[in-house]
Amino acid sequence: MNLKKLSEKLYAQVSEQLEETASIENSLEKFRSGLALVQKALAQLKIELSNNGFASQEEEIYFFKTGKPKIYSLLILITERYAIESSMPLLGKEKQVAHLESQLYFIDRFFRQNEFIFQYYRLGATDLDERYFTREGASKLAGFAEVPDVDPSFSTVSDYLFSKFMAYEKLQQSIRQEIEMRKGGEDAVHKNAFKDLKWTGDAVNMVELVYGVYETGQVNGGKISLSELMEFFGQAFQVNITGYFKRFADIKRRKSMSKTRYLDEMQQLVSKRIEDSDAWIPEDQRSRYRF
Structure with missing residues (x-):
């Protein structure tokens, strides 16, 4: 199985498995279970890449632009959600809303810090793919904000950023829904009309x-x-x-x-x-x- 098909298969499997962990009431246990599932999938991808490599540059670009980031974004999403939930004020609706709004500010700040490549992601651009999503091209890039050291054999700077963009867009949407629910505003009323x-x-x-x-x-x-x-x-x-x-x-x-x-x-x-x-x-x- 090539890396494109393997990444798609693993993403589908992990997504389904994560749905099954949704019923776990203990947030720490849910976090650990989800993390283990995603890490296992990433380990499988890394082993396959190490053993067989890429069949073509097209496959390499797909892997680092879409295949791996979709899976890695799940790890980021699980981690961020747990961090937000564990730091949520226990009492006071206004304090909880303020906490969630601060998370939205953090996400927006991340998008602005990486404005150029974020727009590249949002527009579905392809003209710089060889530079951003091949290991050879990525080794020549520099200047991205908030990017940790990555394994050069299994990562590019841009694949990490695309993973965060995917995760943060989902997180942004869920936080906004939570804020609406806590505020109980007009939007929430309209939604409840169809409950x-x-x-x-x-x-x-x-x-x-x-x-x-x-x-x-x-x-x-x-x-x-x-x-x-x-x-x-x-x-x-x-x-x-x-x-x-x-x-x-x-x-x-x-x-x-x-x-x-x-x-x-x-x-x-x-x-x-x-x-x-x-x-x-x-x-x-x-x-x-x-x-």
Whole structure:
């Protein structure tokens, strides 16, 4: 297995395993369990790289720009979340909000300190990839803020920064949601208006639906991970879809005529609705309702 496929496989596995640790109530135990999972995946990547190397420069750029940072970002995210939770004031909503807002300031400061490469990350630029995401090119770079010494055989300066960008964007979003919840402002009220919406169908149907949304790149131009989409849909409709990889394996093992049973049912019912809605429109006026 090449490093691109291995990194994608490990990211998917670790994301699923981290979902399973979400039920651990002790924050320190949850932190240690999550950390161990990510470190194990990174160790596997390092061993594979040491044994086989890269097949091409294209593979090396993907590995340091996307493959490894997606996994390493999970380690950063776990660490930062634990640090924020463990230092959260126990009493006083205003103090807790102030604590969270200070974290947002810290994240924004990090983005501004690394403004140039952060914009490179946000824009999805590629023109400097050979300098930023190959070990040979990275050895000539200098001047980045807040970057620790890295293992030159397994890292580039930019892969570390991309990992932090990925982690901090997720952290930024979750902190803002926490602040809204604690303030109980207008946004929180609007969100609570839909709190009684629940998915009452089979959870496996939700998994099939989310895979369809993910594979067709309908959210954020396709620049969103499968685990993020699953988490969003699960929270929005209050349905437990943890272990979705196992559920997807069940979908693949279906022996019926179609494996995408739920999506096929949706397609048939929407088509029927279109046909039924056309039925009452006079033939000479139907063209007015076609888009």
